[in-house]
Amino acid sequence: MAKKVLMLVGDYVEDYEVMVPFQMLQMVGLDTHCACPNKRAGEFVKxxxxxxxxxxxxxxxxxxxxxxxxxxxxIKPESFDALVLPGGRAPEYIRLDNRVIEIVKHFSQSKKPIAAICHGPQILVAADAVEGYELTAYPALKPDIVRAGGKWVDPNQTFSNACVDRNLVTAPAWPAHPEWIRKFLEVLDVKISL
Known part of the structure; x- marks a missing residue:
């Protein structure tokens, strides 16, 4: 049975950060579901x-x-094995939705794998899910992460790396996709045979 992955998005999610991971996760056989507050399956986000x-x-x-x-x-968060939080503009406002915070807290408290990229960690900060973790994000999020008790990992402005701390996999932006997704799959214990 394929592992189930939930992606939470909203309008003006970053294009590559939703489309590429969604397709990559499906490509390796994961049952990937993408949802947005106040929207239904078959509807679109910009x-x-x-x-x-x-x-x-x-x-x-x-x-x-x-x-x-x-x-x-x-969404029943207990039925999912992992969570993905893409960046873009969406995290700044979907983090205001109480249900989004409840869902993220479920994954965090259950120590299920979470992948967040770019501005996605804004949602983790809002859900009190970064304290004691090493993570990275778009560099402008450094003050938010540090104030929330997270340890900032400097991406050296290369936008080509990812950070893993236990169940949390983070990256600064879409150019890090190959490493970010590979590390997320490792945390998920998904093996790809070539």
Missing amino acids: TAIHDFEGDQTYSEKRGHNFMLNCTFED
């Missing part, structure tokens, strides 16, 4: 494309529409 073009921060452009395959109200 995505944003964040890029690193030499400015002081990322640039943002309108991305694609991403179709949800799970109805938020139907």
